[in-house]
Amino acid sequence: MIMIDEQYVDSLYGEDADLMRAKQGIAAQGMPDISVADGYGRLLTMLVRMNGAKEALEVGALGGYSGICLARGLAEGGRLTSLELKAEYADLAKLHMTAAGLGEKVDYMIGDARESLARLKEAGRRFDFFFIDADKEGYPIYLNYAIALANPGAVIIGDNVLLRGRTTNLDKAGPAVQAVRAFNQQIADDPRLMSTVLPGYDGLAIAIVKSS
Ligand code: SAH
Ligand code: DHB
Ligand code: MG
DSSP, X not given: OOOOHHHHHHHTSOOOHHHHHHHHHHHHTTOOSOOOOHHXXXXXXXXXXXXXXXXXXXXXXXXXXXXXXHHHHOOTTOEEEEEESOHHXXXXXXXXXXXXXXXXXXXXXXXXXXXXXXXXXXXXXOEEEEEEOSOGGGHHHHHHHHHHHEEEEEEEEEEOTTGXXXXXXXXXXXXXXXXXXXHHHHHHHOTTEEEEEEOSTTOEEEEEEOXX
């Protein structure tokens, strides 16, 4: 029997009650099954912890799966700001965060993330950790806001940078594909960043905003 590598790695880990509750709640509401991959969720927790992040920002909450992963890694007193287009999704995410004992650590901002990011910038907010995971057309905009809102040494993550094969399929050139290709190229080229791109699951971009 052949197991794909991601399935093998996932099979090493037992079920996580808080994350399972989030996935079941998402399915029960008929919401899409597009939470971050389990292995990348674990990586998010580790990267938040390794960075010692106190202020984390997520773009795209869905049902709170990645929110749980991010908030678990936060330093004592740390906070997560989560940007979500749909109020009913943010409500469900808050429910799942609360059930996981993390509800007090998260603030939701409802509406188009472009507008929420403009407000955060205007308010002079700064963050140590960014998880970009909303509409793919917005990725280049979200990356530039992340750089603008970053404390030195901040971590910026982008999910789904392979778009289930569309990023590397040269016959594809729709707006989401073009935006994600531009995002990936900026991740690689921007002199303000140090980065890598992991090709496992649906691809994950990881960058650090250099201190100088
Ligand atoms: N990060 C979540 C999955 C997010 S799915 C997790 O891994 O658990 C993408 C989310 O982005 C959806 O909830 C969708 O409603 C939201 N979204 C889409 N367009 C958006 C926009 N313009 N602004 C803010 N959120 C948006
Ligand atoms: C898909 C997966 C995601 O994690 C996401 O944020 C958006 C879309 C997908 O598989 O279509
Ligand atoms: Mg995603």
